[in-house]
Amino acid sequence: MNAAHRAGAVLQRLADHTPERVVIDGLEYREGLNAVAVRAGGAGNVVPDECVITVNSRFAPSRSAEEAEKYVRDLFPEDAYEVDVTEVVAGGPPGLDRQAVASLVRVLGATPRPKPGWTDVARFAALGTPALNYGPGDPVLAHTAGECVPVAQLRACEERLTEWLTRGGG
Structure with a gap:
């Protein structure tokens, strides 16, 4: 089967995702989960056997890096998707109480x-x-x-x- 066609389920899952809104120190953070790159195939006359979708997850500083990674992995379970996390960096809280x-x-x-x-x-x-x-x-x-x-x-x-x-x- 065409890997690019199978990738539609991932893109639909991202499109259907409702970002969480988190309030910290009175500031509302709108989290995001977006496909930022899609790569499949290499030649115009070959059906791709692989499709890689790069997903960017922006998360509020109330989540740790570990919690953010778990959140993404829970959306794309291992039994259905291969998920390779390349980087996770936690944000900084606003600190308006300091x-x-x-x-x-x-x-x-x-x-x-x-x-x-x-x-x-x-x-x-x-x-x-x-x-x-x-x-x-x-x-x-x-x-x-x-x-x-x-x-x-x-x-x-x-x-x-x-x-x-x-x-x-x-």
């Missing part, structure tokens, strides 16, 4: 938002150090050819961080 983070948010005058996907906040959280993502630039342009940062935004960030640090960081 004094240093809360004081920086006050100085910034910003409304905190959840950040889907991994950032260095997770690395700091693993060390027990409160952290948040803050900086100049447009996240939509990040990691693209059009990525740039206006000097005025750099200066504004410097001023806010200097203000926070001179207040004692908390």
